[in-house]
Amino acid sequence: MSAFEAVIGLEVHAQLLTRTKIFCSCAVTVGGEPNTRTCPVCLGLPGALPVLNAEVVRLAVRAGLGTGCTVQSISVFARKNYFYPDLPKGYQITQAELPVCLDGQIVLDDGKVARIQRIHLEEDAGKSIHGDSGTRVDLNRAGTPLVEIVGHPDLRTPDEAVSYLRELRGILVTLGVCDGNMEEGSLRCDANVSIRPIGQDAFGTRVEIKNMNSFRSVRDAIAHEIGRQADVIQDGQAIRQETRLWNADLARTESMRSKEEAADYRYFPDPDLLPLHIDAAWLALQRADLPELPAARKARYQGELGLDARAANWLCEEPPRADAFDRTIADAPELASAFAPFLMTQVQAQLQRNDRPWPEVDAAMPALLRICRKWRAGQLANKMLADLLQTAFADTAQPLPDALAHAESLAGAVVSDVAALEPVIDAVLAKFPGEVAKYRAGQKQLVGFFVGQAMRQLAGKADAQAIAALLADKLDA
Amino acid sequence: MAVHVDANIVRQVAKLAKLSLTDAELPDVARDLERVLALVAVLDEVDVAGVAPLVHPHEQGLQPRADVPHVGLTQAQALANAPAQDGGCFLTPRVIG
16 A cells, blocks of 8 residues: 555535525425425525525625635536435536636645635535435535635645644634534535555556545545545556535445436536626625634644644634633633643543533633633642543533532642641651652652652642652752 | 547436436437537637636525424325325335335
8 A cells, every 4th residue: 555645635525604596595494394394486486596605706706705715707507417305406507617716725734735626505405305106305405605625736644634624614604604514514515535556757657535424534535435446546447526415423434426327417607597696896895804713823823822833723623612712811821831731631531421512612712711810820639630620521401601610619739738648648758768869869750759649648739849849849959 | 629529428317317218219309409509509609718717697595584484285286296105105116226
């Protein structure tokens, strides 16, 4: 396998956060009874004409500006023709030769630039439910506005693909373009994957993978597909150009259709829709209206607040989390570099252990900052902090901020005064004369051992720095 | 420039358009399509060097509407013309894949 490199490009569909569908005024909402949000336009009834939703244009332009694309002054809607029961008109309205945005880029975690080829607008199809007695079709989703963001094949590893998708998702969520929910399908990702011998410029035969609904499945599906293609080639066979579906349960890709069966979509400009003009003055207003994007935010976290790259990336993966972080540390920026890793490790571990969702933490950040501040100031020992968090996160009877305040009141005060610590330290030193001798002979790292012994005697509720200072006084005297 | 349309092309186009043609009909349709293409091929004689493609004969662009929901059809109205329905859904013959 090491003799090959992978070539990966992603096609991402993002559902736009509008109130109504792209070409009619039916509401866009999830759930509810089937076929209760339709009209003659999205049912494809004869004579019904599409009228474009202005908000769709605004959001697509934001997506383009946020990814460094050139927004096109004229773009054109086209018909993509195919027959399927959940596509009532017999064609999907999309954009073909003249999409709304061209030539953008995404900067990956490691600084690598992956290019975006285009962003185009299109309508979603309805939902098909396949059963033994027939296929049931619900057209509530038909006409839901999407942008498709087509990336160049610039990615080389599954991790790069995930990094690209995370960064793109962060941008779309920050801009309010899409809610970014992959499980519910409002952000969907297809991957084109091929492999080639290292050093070869020409691309291998590509395979399209669909049906990946989490970052993990994107990584696993691409990694699996790279391995499968390497096996095929090493067996002396050729890769078939085809579409494969990721089966997460079986952890493998499965053939869906081959190129010979691929449809000829016969795109042509939709005569029902005039060209979309985007005015330069309006575009300038949209550009001025952009919030701080994840890349700038990460740079600020690292440059101004002293966070490490990992914590900065982690915060920015979920824009609401970064928003809550910014609000919380606004008055205490000196604590930011301690608070971010505190959230990323201790707090996140408690959430996972207690199966609680992250948004609860966003609401509890002021209380968590208060606790982090006490911990950093030595008013809470490590063990006390761990117990406090455990108690609070296991308490589902009250909101998290209240549970944290309650656990804080139970935690008690750390022992730090000399009068209380000294007898304990004296006892520890008396108990381990051999270690004391070794320490004095130069094994200074034994200070950790003595601190640990003293801490154990004090049930973890002591100020480790005060203990270390007292130990130094006694041992180095 | 004359374009030759053979039976295979007609079959493929018919398949994409969901039209069923008998083998006996293919030659006539092929000849009709050739005539249509020949008519349009007249445009090949026009020199369009330096002329920007025309995306639409009208100069004005789309007039988008506000993103305000309106009540559409009821489920019963939506399904009124459906040949078959089940549980509030359109019911079609079983589709594979």
